[in-house]
Amino acid sequence: MNAPKHPHTGGRAPLLVRVGASVGSLALGTGLALAAPLAASADEPKAASFADGTFLSGQVLGIDLDDIVALEGARAENDGSQGTQLERNPLKATVLDSVTLASQPINVGGLGSLIQLGAVTQYAEANSDGSSTGASGAVTDQGAIAAGGASSAPIGTTTIDLSGLIGQDLAGTLANLKLQLVAIAARADGSLDSTTGDYTLAGAKLQFTSPAIGQLTSKVSSSLATVNQTLAGLEDANGPLGGLVRQLVSTANPALALAGTQIDLGLDISTGDLLAAVSSILEESYGDSGISFDLETGAVTVDLAKYVGGLNDLPPGTELLSDAVVTKLLTSVTDTVSTLADQVVAKVRALLDQATVSVHAAAVSDVAQSPLVTQVCETVPTIVDVPVDVVNGVTGGLGDLTGGLGGLLGGVVGGVGDVVGGVTGTVQQVVNQVVCHDVTQAVAPLRTSLALDLSATVKQLLSGAAANARATLTLPAGVTVDVPLSATIDGIGDVLSGALGQDGAIGALIRALDANLVSPAVTGLLGSGSSVEHILTDLLSVKVNLQETSVVGGGFGTARTATAGTRFTETAVRVSVLPALGGAATINLAQATVGPNASAPGGDDGDNDGDDDGDGDNNGGGDNGGGDNGGSGGTVTAHGANLAVSGIGIAVLVALFLALVAAGAYLVREGYRRRKGDLIA
Numbered sequence: 114m115n116a117p118k119h120p121h122t123g124g125r126a127p128l129l130v131r132v133g134a135s136v137g138s139l140a141l142g143t144g145l146a147l148a149a150p151l152a153a154s155a156d157e158p159k160a161a162s163f164a165d166g167t168f169l170s171g172q173v174l175g176i177d178l179d180d181i182v183a184l185e186g187a188r189a190e191n192d193g194s195q196g197t198q199l200e201r202n203p204l205k206a207t208v209l210d211s212v213t214l215a216s217q218p219i220n221v222g223g224l225g226s227l228i229q230l231g232a233v234t235q236y237a238e239a240n241s242d243g244s245s246t247g248a249s250g251a252v253t254d255q256g257a258i259a260a261g262g263a264s265s266a267p268i269g270t271t272t273i274d275l276s277g278l279i280g281q282d283l284a285g286t287l288a289n290l291k292l293q294l295v296a297i298a299a300r301a302d303g304s305l306d307s308t309t310g311d312y313t314l315a316g317a318k319l320q321f322t323s324p325a326i327g328q329l330t331s332k333v334s335s336s337l338a339t340v341n342q343t344l345a346g347l348e349d350a351n352g353p354l355g356g357l358v359r360q361l362v363s364t365a366n367p368a369l370a371l372a373g374t375q376i377d378l379g380l381d382i383s384t385g386d387l388l389a390a391v392s393s394i395l396e397e398s399y400g401d402s403g404i405s406f407d408l409e410t411g412a413v414t415v416d417l418a419k420y421v422g423g424l425n426d427l428p429p430g431t432e433l434l435s436d437a438v439v440t441k442l443l444t445s446v447t448d449t450v451s452t453l454a455d456q457v458v459a460k461v462r463a464l465l466d467q468a469t470v471s472v473h474a475a476a477v478s479d480v481a482q483s484p485l486v487t488q489v490c491e492t493v494p495t496i497v498d499v500p501v502d503v504v505n506g507v508t509g510g511l512g513d514l515t516g517g518l519g520g521l522l523g524g525v526v527g528g529v530g531d532v533v534g535g536v537t538g539t540v541q542q543v544v545n546q547v548v549c550h551d552v553t554q555a556v557a558p559l560r561t562s563l564a565l566d567l568s569a570t571v572k573q574l575l576s577g578a579a580a581n582a583r584a585t586l587t588l589p590a591g592v593t594v595d596v597p598l599s600a601t602i603d604g605i606g607d608v609l610s611g612a613l614g615q616d617g618a619i620g621a622l623i624r625a626l627d628a629n630l631v632s633p634a635v636t637g638l639l640g641s642g643s644s645v646e647h648i649l650t651d652l653l654s655v656k657v658n659l660q661e662t663s664v665v666g667g668g669f670g671t672a673r674t675a676t677a678g679t680r681f682t683e684t685a686v687r688v689s690v691l692p693a694l695g696g697a698a699t700i701n702l703a704q705a706t707v708g709p710n711a712s713a714p715g716g717d718d719g720d721n722d723g724d725d726d727g728d729g730d731n732n733g734g735g736d737n738g739g740g741d742n743g744g745s746g747g748t749v750t751a752h753g754a755n756l757a758v759s760g761i762g763i764a765v766l767v768a769l770f771l772a773l774v775a776a777g778a779y780l781v782r783e784g785y786r787r788r789k790g791d792l793i794a
Contacts, residue, residue, distance in 0.1 A: 169701070204235060249299055259296060309683075312683060575610055
């Protein structure tokens with residue numbers, strides 16, 4: 114290329130001008146030679162990045178946990194010009210005890226009484242290439258999730274006590290509600306092109322107490338009372354069994370059916386203590402591999418992993434307490450309670466079958482007989498009075514008078530009037546007489562008696578095969594006769610079947626167990642309205658693997674490159690209480706955030722390089738712009754801005770600037786002198 118002609122020299126520039134230009138070109142070339150490799154470094158792409166690892170966040174009763182300084186997570190940000198920014202720190206769980214929650218609407222007390230944390234790590238890393246990593250929970254000090262039981266990762270257990278948040282109004286349905294989570298971890302990775310998230314959860318147990326399934330012994334005991342009442346009625350001599358035995362005894366012989374027959378009756382049905390007999394059933398452990406519960410205290414522990422098919426690799430936003438899961442686990446409880454009731458019935462039925470029935474009856478009937486009357490005669494000496502005559506006071510021998518009584522009387526009769534002073538008298542004389550009288554002799558009554566002794570199990574009596582049964586009838590003549598008992602046994606079996614069977618004690622027991630045990634469990638756990646199912650599905654939410662994005666404005670923290678973009682957050686577990694009512698609490702456990710991760714804006718690309726003044730406003734240079742190299746000044750200026758931002762050493766820029774100034778000053782002086790000389794000439 115031909116050099117331009119100077120207007121005042123006829124095509125050739127003066128030597129000094131050419132020398133000055135050469136010096137300027139040399140100085141400028143030297144500056145460009147120094148700047149060239151630096152400009153290449155400045156053109157390399159820069160990228161800003163951000164990462165955060167926060168284990169605990171959310172809000173409880175209006176308190177934003179993010180506002181608690183002591184709970185601050187690990188945060189790293191890079192403006193693209195820095196080395197790797199790294200922060201790792203454990204969460205100090207003890208600080209929760211010092212945070213007091215508001216008393217409205219529910220007084221929970223210190224946050225430490227609500228959330229109990231195990232050992233966790235929080236990690237954040239931001240790089241200048243636009244990549245970043247956030248992690249929290251059971252992660253190593255390099256931010257890796259503790260897969261395979263990494264020894265360097267803290268495998269802690271986090272417990273959230275939700276009872277206070279649910280409220281006392283529902284304590285009669287569900288109390289002591291807790292969620293236990295083992296080895297929770299989340300990790301998020303971001304780059305200029307993509308973001309990914311992962312989580313892990315080693316265990317999730319839901320614990321609660323339901324009065325609907327508690328107090329098992331008391332409920333079973335009150336149900337067994339119906340059986341005990343039936344047995345007491347059978348043992349009563351005036352009860353159905355006593356009436357039957359009386360009837361059977363009285364029909365064994367007509368004499369026993371008479372009024373006044375006395376029956377001595379004793380009845381006993383020995384079952385033992387029914388409650389003690391079924392205690393072995395009541396003391397058993399209930400549940401299966403996914404659920405266990407204590408029917409005395411009503412405490413229930415659920416391994417949620419068994420009901421959702423594992424806790425890891427679940428789709429984003431999976432609800433652990435879905436309607437299907439809650440119904441399934443609560444149905445497991447009610448089915449067990451129902452089965453237990455069936456077991457109690459079966460046990461009592463077996464006890465009744467083997468119960469010993471003892472019957473003793475003694476009947477006596479006496480028929481009175483007329484007494485025997487006989488006449489008894491005997492000779493009894495008796496004194497009698499014999500009459501005699503006494504005349505003129507003269508008594509003669511009775512014999513003498515007797516002999517001449519007739520003549521005397523005859524003479525006397527003729528001359529009665531002539532006899533004066535004659536009287537008549539008696540003389541006692543002993544005479545033997547025969548005396549007879551009746552004698553009555555009592556006769557023993559005609560007695561008929563029956564002795565019945567029976568001892569057999571209920572089962573034997575129901576089958577009609579009572580081995581130890583005997584009845585003996587004693588007739589008035591003293592003759593004893595064995596009485597067949599088949600009819601008696603059949604009759605007793607019929608009474609026992611009706612009293613103890615499905616229509617009797619067993620049926621009453623089934624109804625009592627349903628009323629006292631089964632129905633309360635079903636209604637309390639699965640019923641409509643206020644039930645455990647309603648509380649767990651409508652008032653509580655436990656979601657895992659939440660992957661959420663949000664758009665944030667330009668700039669964050671102290672980053673110089675005001676970058677706007679998308680932020681990605683992986684949340685391992687989110688627990689929400691009363692979500693439909695605005696939320697009494699939302700607790701995020703193990704969160705990891707990355708982004709925005711974006712290229713930082715670069716400097717001017719030098720399209721408007723230099724002008725007539727050499728300041729780079731326009732392309733090319735004028736008379737004073739350095740000719741062919743006029744555009745380079747603009748380029749250097751543009752790259753200089755990039756270099757300054759990129760952290761290139763200022764000494765290089767100063768040297769370049771001084772070289773340019775020196776060259777420019779020399780050219781100006783020489784040009785002025787040359788023009789002045791031409792004018793003089």
